[in-house]
Amino acid sequence: MRGPAMTDVARLAGVSHQTxxxxxxxxxxxREQTRLRVQAAITELGYRPNRAARxxxxxxxxxxxxxxxxxxxxxxxxxxxxxxxxxxxxxxxVTVASVRDLDRVSISAAVERHLAHRVAGIVVIxxxxxxxxxxxxxxxxxxxxxxxxxxxxPxxxxxxxQVSGAREAxxxxxxxxxxxxxxxxxxxDWFDSxxxxxxxxxxxxxxxAEVPPPIPGxxxxxxxxxxxxxxxxxxxxxxxxxxxxHLALGVLRALHEYGRRVPDDISLVGFDDVPEAAYFIPxxxxxxxxxxxxxxxxxxxxxxxxxxxxxxxxxxxxxxxxVPRRSVAAPRD
Amino acid sequence: MRGPAMTDVARLAGVSHQTxxxxxxxxxxxREQTRLRVQAAITELGYRPNRAARxxxxxxxxxxxxxxxxxxxxxxxxxxxxxxxxxxxxxxxVTVASVRDLDRVSISAAVERHLAHRVAGIVVIxxxxxxxxxxxxxxxxxxxxxxxxxxxxPxxxxxxxQVSGAREAxxxxxxxxxxxxxxxxxxxDWFDSxxxxxxxxxxxxxxxAEVPPPIPGxxxxxxxxxxxxxxxxxxxxxxxxxxxxHLALGVLRALHEYGRRVPDDISLVGFDDVPEAAYFIPxxxxxxxxxxxxxxxxxxxxxxxxxxxxxxxxxxxxxxxxVPRRSVAAPRD
DNA sequence: GGTGTTGATGTGAGCGCTAACAATGTGGGC
DNA sequence: GCCCACATTGTTAGCGCTCACATCAACACC
Numbered sequence: 001m002r003g004p005a006m007t008d009v010a011r012l013a014g015v016s017h018q019t020x021x022x023x024x025x026x027x028x029x030x031r032e033q034t035r036l037r038v039q040a041a042i043t044e045l046g047y048r049p050n051r052a053a054r055x056x057x058x059x060x061x062x063x064x065x066x067x068x069x070x071x072x073x074x075x076x077x078x079x080x081x082x083x084x085x086x087x088x089x090x091x092x093x094v095t096v097a098s099v100r101d102l103d104r105v106s107i108s109a110a111v112e113r114h115l116a117h118r119v120a121g122i123v124v125i126x127x128x129x130x131x132x133x134x135x136x137x138x139x140x141x142x143x144x145x146x147x148x149x150x151x152x153x154p155x156x157x158x159x160x161x162q163v164s165g166a167r168e169a170x171x172x173x174x175x176x177x178x179x180x181x182x183x184x185x186x187x188x189d190w191f192d193s194x195x196x197x198x199x200x201x202x203x204x205x206x207x208x209a210e211v212p213p214p215i216p217g218x219x220x221x222x223x224x225x226x227x228x229x230x231x232x233x234x235x236x237x238x239x240x241x242x243x244x245x246h247l248a249l250g251v252l253r254a255l256h257e258y259g260r261r262v263p264d265d266i267s268l269v270g271f272d273d274v275p276e277a278a279y280f281i282p283x284x285x286x287x288x289x290x291x292x293x294x295x296x297x298x299x300x301x302x303x304x305x306x307x308x309x310x311x312x313x314x315x316x317x318x319x320x321x322x323v324p325r326r327s328v329a330a331p332r333d
Numbered sequence: 334m335r336g337p338a339m340t341d342v343a344r345l346a347g348v349s350h351q352t353x354x355x356x357x358x359x360x361x362x363x364r365e366q367t368r369l370r371v372q373a374a375i376t377e378l379g380y381r382p383n384r385a386a387r388x389x390x391x392x393x394x395x396x397x398x399x400x401x402x403x404x405x406x407x408x409x410x411x412x413x414x415x416x417x418x419x420x421x422x423x424x425x426x427v428t429v430a431s432v433r434d435l436d437r438v439s440i441s442a443a444v445e446r447h448l449a450h451r452v453a454g455i456v457v458i459x460x461x462x463x464x465x466x467x468x469x470x471x472x473x474x475x476x477x478x479x480x481x482x483x484x485x486x487p488x489x490x491x492x493x494x495q496v497s498g499a500r501e502a503x504x505x506x507x508x509x510x511x512x513x514x515x516x517x518x519x520x521x522d523w524f525d526s527x528x529x530x531x532x533x534x535x536x537x538x539x540x541x542a543e544v545p546p547p548i549p550g551x552x553x554x555x556x557x558x559x560x561x562x563x564x565x566x567x568x569x570x571x572x573x574x575x576x577x578x579h580l581a582l583g584v585l586r587a588l589h590e591y592g593r594r595v596p597d598d599i600s601l602v603g604f605d606d607v608p609e610a611a612y613f614i615p616x617x618x619x620x621x622x623x624x625x626x627x628x629x630x631x632x633x634x635x636x637x638x639x640x641x642x643x644x645x646x647x648x649x650x651x652x653x654x655x656v657p658r659r660s661v662a663a664p665r666d
Numbered sequence: 667g668g669t670g671t672t673g674a675t676g677t678g679a680g681c682g683c684t685a686a687c688a689a690t691g692t693g694g695g696c
Numbered sequence: 697g698c699c700c701a702c703a704t705t706g707t708t709a710g711c712g713c714t715c716a717c718a719t720c721a722a723c724a725c726c
Contacts, residue, residue, distance in 0.1 A: 053682035279554035386712035
């Protein structure tokens with residue numbers, strides 16, 4: 001019933017199981033001829049090494065655990081996919097523990113689940129404050145990387161440079177001639193939101209522009225719509241930067257309903273570059289984070305820890321790029 | 334360095350390791366007092382069972398492998414998230430092997446990766462022809478469920494009822510008074526596309542309506558836009574059913590550019606109910622598949638196989654529901 | 667009082683692998 | 697020809713757990 005084991009391969013190839021193990025792990029001191037014999041036996045039997053056994057003896061599996069919330073959103077989903085691709089290239093599998101809420105208890109539980117499986121390392125996509133706290137009380141010996149986590153915590157961290165992205169978006173609008181830029185933000189407890197607000201403020205300050213109060217949204221088109229209804233009735237608003245593209249979509253629809261045209265009356269910039277942003281009406285100028293680069297960086301940081309068996313304190317920041325489309329124009333006056 | 338093992342707990346509780354194992358697995362014949370002593374020892378040591386060891390001896394891990402392509406799309410991402418949630422409730426972890434292409438080799442490789450980890454079962458989100466072929470040559474002893482796979486293959490299968498969804502969408506448009514309905518389809522090799530085309534055809538036939546040629550798209554807003562440019566210039570087109578919401582978004586923009594208003598000039602229905610569909614201009618009438626139900630059904634089918642150690646041939650179909658919004662109206666003439 | 671029967675616990679083997687070390691063979695230098 | 701270095705292979709001992717079985721007490725039954 002069970003498939004062939006290493007000893008079966010060894011018997012067929014006329015060597016010891018240890019030699020089979022050496023071939024499998026690419027150990028150098030194996031005669032070429034032996035290697036071939038073993039490999040032939042492997043294919044003949046359709047042998048597949050049992051990773052559970054290996055994990056048992058080495059105390060570590062070739063699996064990386066990812067903790068994430070709401071993997072339905074475009075950002076997390078892209079990141080997850082990129083992470084999986086990159087990990088696969090390095091011979092690692094990825095298991096996901098998605099959590100409904102990002103509170104301390106949920107995160108800890110998710111991490112626990114991963115630890116029970118003796119994952120080689122953990123990537124936490126932890127964009128909110130409370131998640132950072134949950135990570136404080138973690139066993140210190142398991143390699144860990146946080147993505148978009150708290151920049152102030154002493155944990156290996158990879159982030160999209162929210163600040164620079166938001167700064168560019170805002171400057172792009174100011175450069176078009178707008179006196180100031182309004183901002184529809186993400187939820188208050190997300191670091192992403194905070195960073196984007198900060199970049200927006202910086203750009204306004206640098207230009208000596210007035211800083212209007214940020215309008216708080218929650219990433220969804222629905223909340224964008226509500227914020228948009230408010231902004232649409234304020235004639236002084238000529239430029240809006242939303243914290244993501246779905247917010248922008250909601251704003252777009254509200255503006256449309258109030259008869260304010262984009263970009264003629266109001267210019268708009270989003271964040272994320274979801275694939276359909278180019279097909280909004282009008283096509284949305286936005287900021288594109290490089291998820292592949294984030295995944296690559298996270299995995300590098302993680303693998304470095306796994307291999308050196310040390311817990312590093314490195315951090316990497318990936319700069320996003322502005323994608324200009326047709327939702328930005330000069331103000332009319 | 335390594336955490337405490339079962340023997341450590343046993344020693345502390347003054348019992349044998351086997352008794353600890355019994356407590357852990359909820360075996361009935363353990364005295365209440367003993368159970369409590371063991372549990373106390375477990376918490377005191379912070380003991381965590383080693384699943385690799387268990388997997389080694391039982392020959393099966395508490396992990397479910399998912400093979401999926403393009404988990405960035407809303408549909409697969411939702412399904413994956415739902416699957417993970419449901420699996421977690423049942424005490425299973427989920428590992429993902431996403432594949433770039435759905436050809437036979439890629440699928441087989443992904444399945445292989447999962448088998449090496451001795452997953453308890455595999456869920457293949459395999460919406461295309463070639464994927465089905467890859468599954469033919471699989472070891473027969475591993476529980477398997479396909480989602481949105483080939484309805485003609487003798488493999489446990491869970492599908493969204495594409496046909497009924499498309500039929501409803503089409504009928505909804507016909508009921509509004511349209512003489513016929515045009516269709517922008519998904520890629521030709523996806524079963525989802527085929528099912529949606531079939532449902533659309535059926536509804537037209539049932540109403541005695543003319544069946545125009547389906548316009549082939551590829552799920553993306555970009556291709557929807559191209560198809561829309563074509564349809565926008567055909568004055569006889571008054572109703573369009575697109576195979577998903579992103580196609581609809583592209584169509585929407587093309588129609589907008591050609592000055593054809595939705596729903597005044599042309600009515601439009603999508604498929605998927607992505608969260609932002611309600612914020613398109615106008616809000617999109619669409620068809621909502623129940624991903625949670627699909628995940629639930631898939632897992633049930635899989636667990637049934639895992640527990641009974643038999644490979645079933647059951648199949649389940651989940652009916653989607655129409656979500657009426659403002660993109661449909663009666664034709665003007 | 668002997669004999670089951672049942673519940674609660676312990677014992678020993680072994681899952682398939684790697685790590686450490688032991689044991690070969692092979693060739694070079696003198 | 698002898699000794700040593702080095703490449704190649706084998707041997708042994710677990711990793712932490714579950715399974716099958718053995719054990720042992722307590723109690724019921726005739």
